[in-house]
Amino acid sequence: MKVMVKGFGAVRKYVEEKGNNVFEVDDLFSVRDIIKHLKINPDLVALVTVNGDRVSKDFHPKDGDEIFLLNMVSGG
Amino acid sequence: MEKAILNKLKERSTTVSGPDGNPLAVLSLSERDSLCRYFRLSPREVELHSLEAGIVPLRYLKNIGTLSVEGQRRLLSSKVAVVGLGGLGGLLVELLARVGVGGMLIIDGDRFAEDNLNRQILLHEKGISLVKARLAEKRVRDINSAIEVERWEGFVTEKNALHLFSSVNLVCDALDNISSRLLLQSTCEQLNIPLVHGAVAGFSGQVTSIFPGDASLSIIYGEKGIAVERGTEVEEGILSGAVGMVASLQAQEVIKILTGKGAALQRKLLVIDTERGEMRYIQLQQEEKT
Numbered sequence: 001m002k003v004m005v006k007g008f009g010a011v012r013k014y015v016e017e018k019g020n021n022v023f024e025v026d027d028l029f030s031v032r033d034i035i036k037h038l039k040i041n042p043d044l045v046a047l048v049t050v051n052g053d054r055v056s057k058d059f060h061p062k063d064g065d066e067i068f069l070l071n072m073v074s075g076g
Numbered sequence: 077m078e079k080a081i082l083n084k085l086k087e088r089s090t091t092v093s094g095p096d097g098n099p100l101a102v103l104s105l106s107e108r109d110s111l112c113r114y115f116r117l118s119p120r121e122v123e124l125h126s127l128e129a130g131i132v133p134l135r136y137l138k139n140i141g142t143l144s145v146e147g148q149r150r151l152l153s154s155k156v157a158v159v160g161l162g163g164l165g166g167l168l169v170e171l172l173a174r175v176g177v178g179g180m181l182i183i184d185g186d187r188f189a190e191d192n193l194n195r196q197i198l199l200h201e202k203g204i205s206l207v208k209a210r211l212a213e214k215r216v217r218d219i220n221s222a223i224e225v226e227r228w229e230g231f232v233t234e235k236n237a238l239h240l241f242s243s244v245n246l247v248c249d250a251l252d253n254i255s256s257r258l259l260l261q262s263t264c265e266q267l268n269i270p271l272v273h274g275a276v277a278g279f280s281g282q283v284t285s286i287f288p289g290d291a292s293l294s295i296i297y298g299e300k301g302i303a304v305e306r307g308t309e310v311e312e313g314i315l316s317g318a319v320g321m322v323a324s325l326q327a328q329e330v331i332k333i334l335t336g337k338g339a340a341l342q343r344k345l346l347v348i349d350t351e352r353g354e355m356r357y358i359q360l361q362q363e364e365k366t
Contacts, residue, residue, distance in 0.1 A: 008349035009277055009279060009280040009351070010311050011308070043304045044304075044307065044308050046307070047296060049358060054358055054360070054364045054365070055364050056364045056365065056366045068356065071277065071308045072306075072308060073276060073277040073307045074275050074307040075306075076162050076164045076275065
């Protein structure tokens with residue numbers, strides 16, 4: 001399946017290093033698997049939304065879904 | 077209010093065109109100070125009497141069209157804690173002092189370091205190694221002498237948190253580490269007061285307002301013990317514009333909550349990435365899909 005992966009800041013840089021936001025991934029992949037597949041440090045992903053809804057990292061997206069990975073932000 | 081104070085306030089006030097075009101009674105700083113001496117009252121007390129009489133201290137005139145006289149009175153009678161006086165907290169105390177939040181408890185145990193200069197508005201080159209809380213207190217007093225400011229040159233711990241915040245109406249989270257943020261949340265929960273959260277990294281930042289029962293920081297960062305201590309700011313650093321953006325949004329949250337105006341960002345995380353000019357709201361109240 002194809003999913004679009006977006007993020008802010010440091011997380012977006014990991015995604016965009018791969019060239020674009022759309023990735024062909026295994027149909028059985030969870031969000032956690034996709035984070036691992038893209039070699040993003042999972043500790044730096046605070047929240048995940050799929051098509052705007054907050055989901056756990058164990059959520060299984062469908063073909064065409066937009067996955068948004070919010071970077072862990074704690075600077076003051 | 078004593079009749080003598082009311083009479084003097086009326087005598088010393090002048091009239092200007094108010095935000096609705098009607099005449100509005102205002103009190104200048106010099107007249108306020110004169111009444112402080114005459115009645116042996118603090119500047120905050122005179123300003124509160126003035127607002128109760130419908131006479132606006134001139135310094136707040138440009139607030140009134142949005143906040144109303146009653147909203148201004150609520151701000152001036154409130155006390156807010158700002159925890160962390162670095163980038164976010166430094167600007168927050170400035171903004172809250174200007175808008176007229178009457179009581180402030182400012183907390184930080186650190187001194188300024190040279191690499192704070194890029195984003196921390198309280199710091200100038202000669203201030204390196206000075207105590208953050210002292211510069212913040214001076215800044216608040218220089219901006220608005222009506223603000224009653226207390227400083228705590230130390231860090232919030234499990235031992236002192238409840239005592240520190242027992243007299244405040246609201247806490248601002250301007251910290252730089254996750255475990256201390258979670259401690260603020262649990263303390264505010266116990267004291268039944270709201271917490272306004274802000275955090276920044278690189279070009280991006282986030283803001284939300286947390287009310288008792290929300291536990292939004294536990295959703296964002298995970299429960300204590302499993303959370304990492306810092307975020308992508310370790311890699312990205314922090315830009316001054318991101319600090320200004322998030323601190324400003326936090327100040328607006330404080331104003332809304334204290335005055336009852338508008339709608340606070342409750343159970344809703346506003347996340348902004350200025351590198352691409354994008355923003356999103358992430359709903360925090362619903363159970364996440366699994």
